[in-house]
Amino acid sequence: MSIRYMLDSSVSAKLLPFWILFSFFSESVSSGVVTLDSIVIFKTHEWLNAKPKVYFQCKGENKTELPDVKKVHVLYSFKGEESWQPLTELPDKKCKRCGFYEKDTIKSDDVFEQWEFCPSDFKAPHGKYARFKEKEFNATFSCVQCVTVNAVASNSDSHGRGRGMHIVLVILIISLVTTVLVLGAVVTYKYWQKKRREQEQARFLKLFEDGDDIEDELDLGTVI
Numbered sequence: 001m002s003i004r005y006m007l008d009s010s011v012s013a014k015l016l017p018f019w020i021l022f023s024f025f026s027e028s029v030s031s032g033v034v035t036l037d038s039i040v041i042f043k044t045h046e047w048l049n050a051k052p053k054v055y056f057q058c059k060g061e062n063k064t065e066l067p068d069v070k071k072v073h074v075l076y077s078f079k080g081e082e083s084w085q086p087l088t089e090l091p092d093k094k095c096k097r098c099g100f101y102e103k104d105t106i107k108s109d110d111v112f113e114q115w116e117f118c119p120s121d122f123k124a125p126h127g128k129y130a131r132f133k134e135k136e137f138n139a140t141f142s143c144v145q146c147v148t149v150n151a152v153a154s155n156s157d158s159h160g161r162g163r164g165m166h167i168v169l170v171i172l173i174i175s176l177v178t179t180v181l182v183l184g185a186v187v188t189y190k191y192w193q194k195k196r197r198e199q200e201q202a203r204f205l206k207l208f209e210d211g212d213d214i215e216d217e218l219d220l221g222t223v224i
């Protein structure tokens with residue numbers, strides 16, 4: 001077995017535990033369902049059409065129209081079970097770029113606001129989050145799972161599983177470093193051995209040559 005092959009197979013063997021840990025953690029990822037609790041709009045962007053068509057959208061997802069929201073400065077409250085709810089789902093520890101928009105018949109749609117919608121924005125204990133933009137809107141959202149996901153994640157990070165992870169990681173890193181060091185030592189030793197053998201061979205050959213020289217000299221001596 002060549003050194004290179006040994007290195008390759010030992011590296012892939014070391015990566016296997018990382019891969020197992022990674023798949024374990026990606027499996028524990030869940031997402032939180034976000035609903036709209038209430039909204040007030042402070043203006044409309046359309047002058048021709050008196051009734052605005054307001055919708056919510058996250059990047060890459062479908063539009064969610066808010067069919068009731070037609071008047072400015074009116075507080076619309078929702079139960080979270082309306083036909084168009086929920087607004088979106090937020091994956092664990094990952095934000096989405098979302099916003100409130102208004103359909104525009106002539107130009108491209110108008111933007112109330114677009115922002116990074118993050119699970120960590122939702123506050124315990126009920127998973128509420130308020131978003132307010134002056135002269136545009138004031139909206140409140142609910143996401144109960146976002147809070148529990150955050151709480152579970154931070155609990156396990158600071159306690160048991162987090163520390164276990166650390167120990168496993170430290171052991172893996174130490175064994176990886178040890179393997180590399182041992183392999184390095186073996187390679188260096190082999191190289192040194194080879195060098196020494198070459199040097200010895202060279203010295204041996206030189207000895208022969210020197211011996212020839214001496215013999216030549218001796219021959220010369222006998223001739224003289």
Ligand SMILES: *[C@@H]1O[C@H](CO)[C@@H](O)[C@H](O)[C@H]1NC(C)=O
Nearest residue numbers: 060061062063064087088089
């Ligand atoms: C988006 O809308 C299309 C068609 O209305 C539907 O087939 C699709 O499932 C929707 N996607 C999501 C993520 O709701």
Ligand SMILES: *[C@@H]1O[C@H](CO)[C@@H](O)[C@H](O)[C@H]1NC(C)=O
Nearest residue numbers: 038075130131132138139140
């Ligand atoms: C936004 O609306 C919520 C709920 O109606 C209210 O509690 C909050 O004070 C409002 N915020 C602002 C800045 O108006």
